Amino acid sequence: MRITRKEFVASAAAFAVSPMLAASGRKVNTPLMLDTKRMAIWDGPGIRTTFFVKGCPLKCIWCHNPESIKPEAQWARFQHLCKHHEKCTMDEATCPTRALKLYGKPMSIDEIVAKALEDKAFYDQSGGGVTLSGGEPLFFWEWAVELFKAFKAAGLHTCLDTSLYAPPAAIDAMLPVTDLWLPDYKADDDALHVKFTGVSNKVIRENLKRLVAAKAKMEVRCLVVPGCTEGEDIAARHKYLNSIGIPESSIVNLEYFDYARSKYLALGLPDTMPPK
């Protein structure tokens, strides 16, 4: 769905305020949705549809979805496409070069489930399903629980792509409705974690243990960022994960790509991505 800025402001006013997030001053509960990616094959088993929420409590310097950090809607102008159309209405639909993009659009749970079901035949044949990613889905965990309940009611396999930077209650609430967890473990050295993501990994480590205790199915992703979190930290991450009961077969090292630089530029953000 494409909406104009005016339409967005009108719809955003209807959002409720999350009790958890109200304290942080963020006026969001139901997230805006960034994107929907069908035919996703790298976000869990089989062919999947991945839904991306907008809003994340971390600020990883290598983030490849910088448009997902702020929970609010954001306009991006891709300079290399922009021809400074003289009658620019800041409207995606009439931008002649498709240089304008509005990140963050409202989508109800019913709409999301309906969208997910469009590819159910592909999931059924491939052992796939739906994945919630972001941003950080657990930033909106109460909503995420409702969404996953709806997915389960529709007979869909669910995956959660998360940093695990969330309160324990979020983990407990999501456990019954999540078939596969795809948590990140971004750095073992907490100082590095703080340096590169803006937050400590203590909460994340506790939540990993919580998942192990609950015998949750998971595939832990360890992003290898050259010059930041490679070498010793990788070994340390594996060692820690093994020590809490996560076998090597459930750990994947992910290659880092720096393809997202144009998005930083389009959003007017400083490009913090390390070189590949």
Add this chain to the structure above:
Amino acid sequence: MIMIAAMTLPCLLAAATLSTGVEIPDEGVPTCEGGMQYTTRTEKRPAAITNESMYLKWKWRMNLANPKTGLNNAALRAGVTKIAEESGWKDGKEDWYDVAARCFDFLVDNVAIGFSEYDGFPAISAWDRHSRPMSAVLWKHAADVDAKYSPDLHDKIVQMDREGRATIGKDFDHSAPDWEDILKLGFPGMKARADSYTDDTPFYRAERCAAAAMMRFLDRLIAEAKKTRAEIAESVTKTSAGETKPGRTYWLDKEIASLERLRVGPPLTAFDVMEFTMVYFILSEPLNYFQVRTFDNIDVRWWPYYQADLAAGRTTDAEFREDFRHFIWQFGSIDNYWGHPMYLGGTNKDGTSAYNPLSLIILDVVEKTALPTPKFQLKMAKNTPDEIWWKALDMLRKHAPLCLMSEENMARSMKPVGITDEECRDLLVWGCFEYLPRAKGNCTSASRVMLPQPIVEILEECKAESAAINSKLQTFDSFKAEYFRLLHANTDRAVELVRENERHLAEVNPSLMLSLGLGSALEKGVDAFSLGYKYNFTTISECGFATAVDSLLAIKEFVYDKKLVTLQELGKILAENWEGHDELRLRMKNSKLKWGCGNPEADALAKEVIEGYTSHIVGKPNGRGGVFVCYGLHSRAFISSGTRAGATPDGRKKGDHFSKNMAPSVGAETEGITGSINSYAVIAPENFPCGSIFDVMIHPSSVAGDKGLRAFRILVERFFAGGGVAMNINVVSPETLRNAQAHPEKYENLQVRVAGWNIRWNDIPRKEQDEFIARIETVGGGL
């Protein structure tokens, strides 16, 4: 798919110019933006052929025949022109069969031929597919035949074309002999069969004459091959080290032995089958002006020969591979824009898969040779072995010229025209993705109807402030009803004109070789191409399907629902090619209400348009004792027809391409590949009894690795499960294509699929390249 009659399209005019006998300059000819003539002929021809790879590449791109053996192409054209002009046909004193047989005789006896130490198949001076000798005669004669029977037919066809409603032509491209039969007969058996019909009718006289010419051609080939062999054996070459070595006679020895066997009997070895196929091809396509649109189910047909060769120690796996590599290079060199077809697989009578070990060997050679043409259709079914699936899909990831076709849906599609289950089990695949009962059917590609044109016509009328039309079209349903009324008027007209245009095909161009290769034609005593099959179908193809659907949707959304513009205003805006209304154009162009993204409303309208179109054509009697059918493909007419069409309400500007075959418009696939596959599932295969194709673009990351390969298979299987017949797959990233645009020299071997065949990226026009990039960007993918 070359249709030539009205000769008014720019691209066809280019073809006509090339068909006048003008020798193509050494520097080549420019690529035709109209779309028919991609060409590697823009490459500079080498001054001398000094090795095998050069020979194979240039064999069918320049005259490598021995000039001492016969005439060059210009002289051949002049010769048949003289025969035709001096004939008694116009005065009614001579039947055209007799004239055509004399022309064939002349060509077979006089075409220069040649052999080389580098190859096992003959070369001829009539190498240029753009300038076949008989084209010097044929189209003038076609006009004479039309004038004789239907004096105003040509003008009516031209008028349809000028109005942008339909193109109509005489098609001599869609035929294939009964390969199973003629491989058993061999050339002598074909001649004996023709000679057994002793009636003194023009048809039988011509066939007996053609059969005799065929055997003389073999004699010529054998004599010249022996002569060349002797010369090679006597020659010595100096190596770089200064040593001398004798000429290599390996290929000539092999070829002479094969030709001598073929002179006296049917093919004995797998190499004989290749040689036989090549000689038949030369006689039919360059000399008799009938394309051989498939070399058959080659793995199934050739397997017994290959097995027998191995058992007798006549060949090895490696030798077969090398023979086959040379065989497919013949067509790689010819470089037909449609990709010369042959196909693999199928289902045996007992329900088991017809794939065999030779299938994988063939695929392996195709992969290693990495040519954009010939192309190979693969029949896929539930019984298809996994190893074929994985091999084919992996090759498609590397741009191999393969097309996957669903046996089940091919059979489903044929039911409306009365094809039996057993005939459906053994459908002969030919052309782009077309198919028919083996040896029982042909299907001319006679016309293309422009689906967007009625919309343009309605809006033109609205623009003129006609009170009648504007008051009549108060609702979208009334607009749609008017659209179908005009569309049906156009299709009725096209059906009527095509019927007339095809009544006398045999008198225009008798299919001498094809009739020799089709027992049923000889038995009935009628020309094989025009009347000789059990099912003589004629097709009318759609053109601009998604453009039409999206235009109707745009009218619904912006005129009737949002009321942003009136029909009258839109008519004026389109007449002025959106001048001053770019914002509206972009809104209409970028609307998400398009076909191809799984939108139920768009899907429902698409179904209505296709069914409204095909149901008005399929099953109507044609002029050849058969019926009309529809193809869900139109070759590359989306370029040539779009280039000549006015602006349309989907945001398309005047002259922009139409949508391609049955694919969504560029930019419409906003829900990715699964969304577009879901949309396509509303198009039942029964709409297109002889073939339809869905073009898809897939980002490489979506099918990367083992996991991606499994996902790839599921995509194809889901497409088949939704009723899809044939999938035209491009696996390519926008980054690669952009790099290839910027640095063509680094991507000389990059191939993309255009409309059922592969083509080198560097050979397609910039505008079409841009559309490829836009489509894959819309489909999305990546990490």
